[in-house]
Amino acid sequence: MANVTLEHVTKRYEDVVAVDDMNLDIRDGEFVCLVGPSGCGKSTTMETIAGLTKPTEGTITIGDRDVTKLPPKDRGVAMVFQNIALFPHMDVYDNISFGLRLRDYDKEEIDRRVERASDIVQLEGMLDRMPEEMSGGQRQRVAIARAIVREPDVFLMDEPLANLDAKLRVHMRTELQRLHKQLDTTIIYVTHDQAEAMTMSDRIAVINSGELQQIDPPLVCYNEPTNRFVAGFIGSPSMNMVDGELTPDGVKTDTFEIALAPESLSGVWDGDAVTLGIRPEDVYPTEVADELAHPTAPIEVSTDVLEPMGDEIFVYLKLDGAEADDTMEGERSSNSLLMSVDPDSDIAEDDRISVVLDASKIHLFDADSGDAIAHGVVDTAAPAADSAVAESEGGD
Amino acid sequence: MVGTVALVYFGGMTVLFFFWIYGIVSFGLDLKNKIIPGARQYLRGRRKLKEKREREQEQEEREQQLY
Numbered sequence: 001m002a003n004v005t006l007e008h009v010t011k012r013y014e015d016v017v018a019v020d021d022m023n024l025d026i027r028d029g030e031f032v033c034l035v036g037p038s039g040c041g042k043s044t045t046m047e048t049i050a051g052l053t054k055p056t057e058g059t060i061t062i063g064d065r066d067v068t069k070l071p072p073k074d075r076g077v078a079m080v081f082q083n084i085a086l087f088p089h090m091d092v093y094d095n096i097s098f099g100l101r102l103r104d105y106d107k108e109e110i111d112r113r114v115e116r117a118s119d120i121v122q123l124e125g126m127l128d129r130m131p132e133e134m135s136g137g138q139r140q141r142v143a144i145a146r147a148i149v150r151e152p153d154v155f156l157m158d159e160p161l162a163n164l165d166a167k168l169r170v171h172m173r174t175e176l177q178r179l180h181k182q183l184d185t186t187i188i189y190v191t192h193d194q195a196e197a198m199t200m201s202d203r204i205a206v207i208n209s210g211e212l213q214q215i216d217p218p219l220v221c222y223n224e225p226t227n228r229f230v231a232g233f234i235g236s237p238s239m240n241m242v243d244g245e246l247t248p249d250g251v252k253t254d255t256f257e258i259a260l261a262p263e264s265l266s267g268v269w270d271g272d273a274v275t276l277g278i279r280p281e282d283v284y285p286t287e288v289a290d291e292l293a294h295p296t297a298p299i300e301v302s303t304d305v306l307e308p309m310g311d312e313i314f315v316y317l318k319l320d321g322a323e324a325d326d327t328m329e330g331e332r333s334s335n336s337l338l339m340s341v342d343p344d345s346d347i348a349e350d351d352r353i354s355v356v357l358d359a360s361k362i363h364l365f366d367a368d369s370g371d372a373i374a375h376g377v378v379d380t381a382a383p384a385a386d387s388a389v390a391e392s393e394g395g396d
Numbered sequence: 397m398v399g400t401v402a403l404v405y406f407g408g409m410t411v412l413f414f415f416w417i418y419g420i421v422s423f424g425l426d427l428k429n430k431i432i433p434g435a436r437q438y439l440r441g442r443r444k445l446k447e448k449r450e451r452e453q454e455q456e457e458r459e460q461q462l463y
Binding site for chain 2: 050051052071072073077078079081085098099102146147150156
């Protein structure tokens with residue numbers, strides 16, 4: 001087991017900066033996911049840790065050793081690749097023991113480690129099989145066992161589940177969590193699938209354009225994203241983003257206004273352009289506004305498309321008075337909202353309804369820099385909020 | 397008669413030497429514009445393929461160190 005530290009790591013390919021001044025401190029025994037869109041530099045970051053790529057600048061430390069210039073074999077790491085990369089002419093035993101044989105371990109030690117690893121990944125009785133006789137999930141387990149037998153300080157996993165089907169991926173996710181619990185070894189896991197990152201990791205490192213955006217536990221990234229990119233990337237479906245402007249009373253968008261407590265708006269000024277973010281599960285039909293501690297004033301919308309998911313329905317909402325907007329924010333126009341409602345809701349397509357937002361779940365971002373200004377602001381105009389304030393004042 | 401023979405002789409020699417010189421010039425131009433660049437490209441391609449093969453082999457060896 002070992003901690004992994006990246007200090008000012010930069011990787012340049014001629015004009016392209018794949019990793020830009022990356023600073024990471026991964027603790028001993030921690031499961032950290034590097035997550036980001038395709039081409040963001042997460043795999044390059046992992047390759048620099050593995051020793052497959054030399055960083056242009058910066059240092060990499062594993063445990064108390066500076067490994068920046070060491071070859072992969074001397075770094076005490078084992079890696080599981082996306083393409084599994086088993087030798088097709090070797091059986092499972094030979095594939096798993098390949099790394100040990102390369103390092104001249106004696107036969108007894110190899111047998112002991114292979115047996116233990118195959119127990120952990122549940123491959124008992126399959127050691128004499130050829131890779132072609134195995135399913136995708138079993139092959140991936142062989143690749144993981146091949147990494148386990150090395151007993152490395154750090155496991156590196158580069159999208160190991162990307163080639164598996166959706167059901168198997170969910171199953172393997174649980175297996176990997178179990179494996180981490182059992183081995184208690186540092187695991188660095190690269191994925192572009194934010195659901196994988198959310199469910200498995202102790203901390204998520206969100207990367208965009210080679211730059212680290214945020215490294216925090218999954219729920220912190222979800223509830224307190226440091227910027228608009230993290231807010232949009234973490235969470236499925238993604239956060240609603242509506243452009244607006246700060247006024248002395250709150251935030252004014254093209255179609256509605258939100259009154260906000262002034263203390264939540266420190267550091268920004270009247271007239272500043274902001275982006276209001278709200279997750280689909282924090283948008284409610286007005287009928288349930290009473291159940292919320294801090295609902296906003298009602299917003300008039302018309303329903304567009306409904307997506308029944310079984311346990312919930314996603315309702316696409318068109319904001320009344322919004323101009324037709326060709327600019328897409330992820331999968332949606334910035335002049336629309338997505339709401340998640342119960343499956344027994346009687347909302348239909350092309351209905352005119354009003355909705356409220358949970359003001360305590362609203363995020364505000366600077367429109368220029370994208371940096372977060374506030375998470376959870378309270379609507380001072382809403383009756384429930386008034387009463388809440390009155391209660392707290394009375395209590396004082 | 398002598399005039400005709402001379403005319404045919406000099407005419408024939410002119411045609412012959414014209415195509416002889418034309419052939420040499422064409423070959424020279426082909427050499428400059430097609431044959432030498434083609435050969436260079438072929439050698440460059442082989443060198444690049446060799447370098448690519450070596451790079452891939454090195455990468456594979458490095459990856460195998462992580463198995």
